[in-house]
Amino acid sequence: MIQLCSNDDPPVSFTVPRKAVELSKTIKTMLEDLEGFDMEQTPIPLPNVDAPTLELIVKWVEQHQDDPPPVEKPRVEDDDSDDSDADDDQEPEVVIPEWDKKFLPTDDEQKNQLFKLLNAANYLEIKPLLDIGCKYVADKISGQTVEWVRDYLNMENDYTPEEEAKLKEEIAWAEGL
Template identity: 35%
Template sequence: LTWDRSVFHIPNDVLHMTTTLNTLITSLHLDSSDPIPLRNVHAAVMRKVLQWCTYHKNDPWSDEDGVGEGLLSRWDLQFFNEDQATVFELILAANYLGIKSLLDAACKYVAKLLAGKTPEQIRQMFNIKNDLTPEEQQKIRKENAWLEY
């Protein structure tokens, strides 16, 4: 049961991917068909979470392993090619639901978006106001001289 009162049936082969729901079902002795309120997830985001989990349900990683060191697949790149707000909502939902592999994949996608960007480009990308003085900016550049961008 999502924040906006939508009900989703989660198949058992997808349910195993979410540690939060598995823990709730086990510790509260719920039946897997009992509705579980998910106050932090909207229906549109839950649909995307289930789409991603259904596609990846037979992948070899475990929840502990995440997506590993490999590159994102073409399917994942297309899946995450959404507006920024949706990608960040997916990150929050994956964290809340305990789906480490989705969390890792979404964060890897965001890291790919940020790679090679200057601080100014990142501020523009996320509409962040630069409230640092020129002196503070210089100090940060000096402290992080090893960082290439």
């Protein structure tokens, strides 16, 4: 078992099976580098992750610890694509499994928790979690208005009115207007 500590004061620690924790490439590499030390006794501090987020992460890795490792396909440089199948070398579509759908904090009040989870998944290099989280957010944004997207992602419009007007004119066609 491995102990993980959140960045809170005082830190909250979680005990996780090593197999589950190794879904995080960051921690896996760290453990490999510290081969020989008794890691069971040494808590690993995670300076970028708070307790609620770490709790979610732990829940997710425990659920997925027995998943088969993702197949990493080498990018084929010289593909043999036909006229008809143009989207040959696009990445395969990510499908969010049922369990994960319920797991993701998807209520609008929880969106900041969702963003923290994504940042943590990125920091800890848990690619499958990052994939489904990003897929969820992308699906949510797709087709929405610019204002809605800004609001949802806490983004501020930092264009000058002139710049915005110019860009708007250029982009208008992509809206099919």
